[in-house]
Amino acid sequence: MSAELHLARRYLGGLRRRTHVATVTLISMVGLGLGVLALVVTLALLEGFQSSIRAELVARATHARVVPAEGRRLVDPVRLASVLHEVAPGVEMVQVVRGTCLVSSATDAVPASVSGRSDVLEVGIDSILAGRLMVGVGEQIQVVAPRQRMTPMGPLPVRAVAEVAEIRVPEPGAEAGSVVLPLELAQRLLWGEPVVEAIELRHLADPWRLGARTRAALTAVGAEVRVEGLEELHRPLLLALALERVMIFVAVGLMLVVAALNLLCNVAMVAAEKRVDLAVLAGIGLPPRSLRRLFLALGIAIGMVGAAVGAALGVVVALVLDRTGALPLPRGVFAAASVPFRVDPAMVAFVMAVALALAAAASWLPARLVARREPAEGLRYE
């Protein structure tokens, strides 16, 4: 162990003998510890909520979508499907067409977005459209396509009458109503032939990498398609989650900055208190760089203890709150029954690294001042 580390260890060990320095040192440690604790608990809370949102996204949303590189028709969707089955066995594939139709009931007619899906067997409308048309399950609606067909009476719009089998929850942010139809019915209305506009994929075993794998496989076979993965499909939501995490980290992290400023005062106080000792140390040959290291070691040691205790307490608090469900959530508003906490070890390590970096930065200024002082200044002070 070098002389400066030996001294730093003994200084910290000897703090018990000098109560005012010990008290301020303890306050610095507690300050850093509280900052780390607050960050760990807050980020665990955030991670808990965000991971439940991501889990919901994975459970309900499309994981990847294959669309034509140009135009609206997918060329040879059957061949594409066989390629995808080989790439990701067990992948769920849904063929899709989309358009806008006029949907009417006995009381009203409104434009609505129409989608046809190969995994849908019965007609469903969302609650927005159901409210506008004043229809419920078992009642009939008429879907009129913008496409026309020639009849002996002249061109007539293509239309279909269907019975509503399901009222669906609207898509987040949706304002217009929507209708979901079996694929063949939607193809007849919108295209008049079995066209597929997109293939939507779900693969619960590997949802986040499905887009990249699909893209690679289809590029390899020369398919002229564009593939959007989970992150592209839900970019606004995922960006909002990432931004939220950064902003919370910065806001709560300011506590760490305040604690680091307090640490700076503490190390400066030790430097003032030990002014003569430091002069004597320099007098017996401790070089300026070692004096600098001595004070950096003191600050980092204080920061390390504070950060370790704060992180350990933060992890324990988060785990206890999560396991016991001590913070219940209103039923029907959130999917979880209580506030979820999820401790990410990488995030804890990152928080501790930030705390240590701040502690080192806070010790640097007094360390630099101590190292630049001529030894005689400290002796004259005495």
Add this chain to the structure above:
Amino acid sequence: MSDAGMMVEIEGVSKGFGSGAARVEVLTALDLEVPEGRLLAVVGPSGVGKSTLLHLVGLLDRPDGGRIRLDGRDVAGLDGEQRAGLRNRMIGFIFQHHYLLDELDALDNVALPLRIAGAGAAKARARARELLEAVRLSDRAGHFPDMLSGGEQQRVAVARALAMKPRLLLADEPTGNLDRANAEQVFEMVRDLHLLAGLTSIIVTHDEELARMCDGIFRLAPAGARFEHV
């Protein structure tokens, strides 16, 4: 000007403190030569610059003007790291107050210069034990400074000053805080070790009686300095 037999050469050294109207010139164009192996006492009234002189010779401070040579080497161009290295290897300090580190016991205090020089803990402690034995404090090795008497603290400080086998010993009123009996004991110990180790020593003191026991006296006064052979 350099002489192979001179351990300390001071030529025209000046040193002042403060600035503007508050500036005080403590030493002005001071000359002094201390041959190797001599025990020199520096005496004079308070505030005349005795400690400042010792600090300049011991590389604890820098002069405003003039030249200082230690063992023929001009120290003006040395940076902080080089000066620290020279202090560690060549110079031993004893101060008026013991200035032992409260957090270290007597053994670790004595071993500290060796640890700074890079010696391992075991080797440094072994040498520190020898030195504590030389100052008759081997039974106090594990005691912290606040558990030692004033005389014992100063003897530990003497042992620390000799840890690196320095060639130059600088003592700033080493007996100033001690009663007569302890003062004589510490002074005799310093003089014995000076002779035994073949040191060059400069001792600042107010005590004329002790000063007369040295090889020479350098008398500093506001009017100027004067050297006396004893």
